[in-house]
Amino acid sequence: MNTLPAKTVERLSEYRRTLMGCLNAKRNYIYSHQLASLLHITAVQVRRDLMLIGYSSVLRKGYDVRELIDTIGRIIDSEETMNVAIIGIGNLGRAVAGYFKGKRSKLNLVASFDNDPQKVNKVISGVRCYPYQEMEKLMGELNIRIAILTVPADYARETAENTIRFGIKGILNFTTVPLNVPSGIFLEEYDMITSMEKVAYFVKENRF
Amino acid sequence: MNTLPAKTVERLSEYRRTLMGCLNAKRNYIYSHQLASLLHITAVQVRRDLMLIGYSSVLRKGYDVRELIDTIGRIIDSEETMNVAIIGIGNLGRAVAGYFKGKRSKLNLVASFDNDPQKVNKVISGVRCYPYQEMEKLMGELNIRIAILTVPADYARETAENTIRFGIKGILNFTTVPLNVPSGIFLEEYDMITSMEKVAYFVKENRF
DNA sequence: TAAACATTGTTATTTTATTAACAATAAAAA
DNA sequence: TTTTTATTGTTAATAAAATAACAATGTTTA
Incomplete structure (x- = not known):
């Protein structure tokens, strides 16, 4: 995978924390526009960022919150601590x-x-x-x-x-x-x- | 004057503080490339930012440190505190x-x-x-x-x-x-x- | 079933920011 | 005095980032 743009990396960090909040609130799926609105950015921005990390949703069901958290982790975290x-x-x-x-x-x-x-x-x-x-x-x-x-x-x-x-x-x-x-x-x-x-x-x- | 780009405003804040350091060190003139190198950016960036606030140097003598500090102040500070x-x-x-x-x-x-x-x-x-x-x-x-x-x-x-x-x-x-x-x-x-x-x-x- | 709808992934466009290029010009050197 | 040099201000080119556009497609509604 190519290195991601710095701004995308920053947003991924924010997506992940927002998504963890969703999990706590027992929300298991989320649409791009919902995630966007929690962060006060646009849905396109969210979709574009997730495209860059190759994450795909089940069409019309939104993103699987837990899965997306994991995917983001695989991208931005290192293997070992x-x-x-x-x-x-x-x-x-x-x-x-x-x-x-x-x-x-x-x-x-x-x-x-x-x-x-x-x-x-x-x-x-x-x-x-x-x-x-x-x-x-x-x-x-x-x-x-x-x-x-x-x-x-x-x-x-x-x-x-x-x-x-x-x-x-x-x-x-x-x-x-x-x-x-x-x-x-x-x-x-x-x-x-x-x-x-x-x-x-x-x-x-x-x-x- | 039009509103400045956010990034330029940020740099102006940094220029000013760097220039105040120069004044303390009794340096009264500074070239764009010197100011740039103190901030680890390029000289073009400095010149471009200063162009946007309409500041001019005496050619080949560099910028007048005190004057530039004042000019930046007039741009980014408000009249009253x-x-x-x-x-x-x-x-x-x-x-x-x-x-x-x-x-x-x-x-x-x-x-x-x-x-x-x-x-x-x-x-x-x-x-x-x-x-x-x-x-x-x-x-x-x-x-x-x-x-x-x-x-x-x-x-x-x-x-x-x-x-x-x-x-x-x-x-x-x-x-x-x-x-x-x-x-x-x-x-x-x-x-x-x-x-x-x-x-x-x-x-x-x-x-x- | 067919039509309308909502949502996604991606390409195209626009905007913003940075960097390069260069003419103008005064100082210094020859 | 003429030439060279260093520096600036600005326009042009490039790169990065954000936004818009839209085809694809499964869901829902009629």
Whole structure:
């Protein structure tokens, strides 16, 4: 299978969680327009995305919720679990950690790192916090593949370089410092200030 | 001036902050390719964005950093300050509040709301937390235009509807629940789980 | 049974975003 | 002074994403 467009991957993640909600509500089949409306997108978008992953419904009966959840999982999850660490377990790090409570099936938060002695060697938001100095050793031992960067801006670049040196393959950068990474490392950045200023701009303009 | 493309607005926010860093470093002029490289994008992108806001440099001298900061401000900031509230001052809310410390010039965080008696009427992360019940009254009094939604998923929809009823014009939704809003309200959503699963997918695929 | 209908999968079209190409031009070098 | 060079602003080309169009087809209704 070819690599999917990034936007499709994002929506697949959202489809799956929405579908899990449907299962909980004992709904076993769902039409494209229903799934679309739960996510406030169009039915065509849903059908197109599902086409890309080769999923087919029974005509006029809608999609089999459980089956579709599985199919999406086969596409976007890895075979074995993928281990994740949070670097910097301040407010933001703890918030992110909280999302792992609901058990992301194949994504495993296995460690956090910090250099605050108050935090080190404690379990914070459900995950053990290790001293920053042990990162090198533990990245290997725990087979950590993804780093979530929630350190203060001043440490962003240095920390990112370290995680890469210690073998990380993907970084989710929540700091406001833009990173660049060598090829072979996947980088996803999210900047909250940008989002806030964007909202302010469009509110001011009031046409969008 | 026509409304700018959303992506351009996002980059303008990033340009400005990068330029402020330059000013601090006593750099007064900057070439498009230098600004680009600080953000790990292309010089054409920078020039194109600046073309859209009608900024011109002195040829071959690069952009005047201070002037460009001002120009961007005139485009993306509103005349008067725009007031913001954080709804739900848990870990994520506190993390967001932290970004206002550095004083977003025209974006003012004036309140947070929560219904935890432990938090109410205290100053948390630099902002006073008011009881959820007072939202209606204070949204008007404090002239709050933008709501940042950092409540637990179960409250997302209800809370969003309330903020809209109380006069908010823009929502930045950090919950994992997709919202839909009436026209005239600007909605920006960010879903951390989606980002994490996206990173996991591309790490697994290892071609992007 | 035949006609109308609802839904899907997919191709075609449009829109949006990015990248490339290049003329214009001033500074620096010859 | 003339030539070369570096940089910009802008138009043209390409790529990516979203939307529309529609044939195919099984279900329901008449």
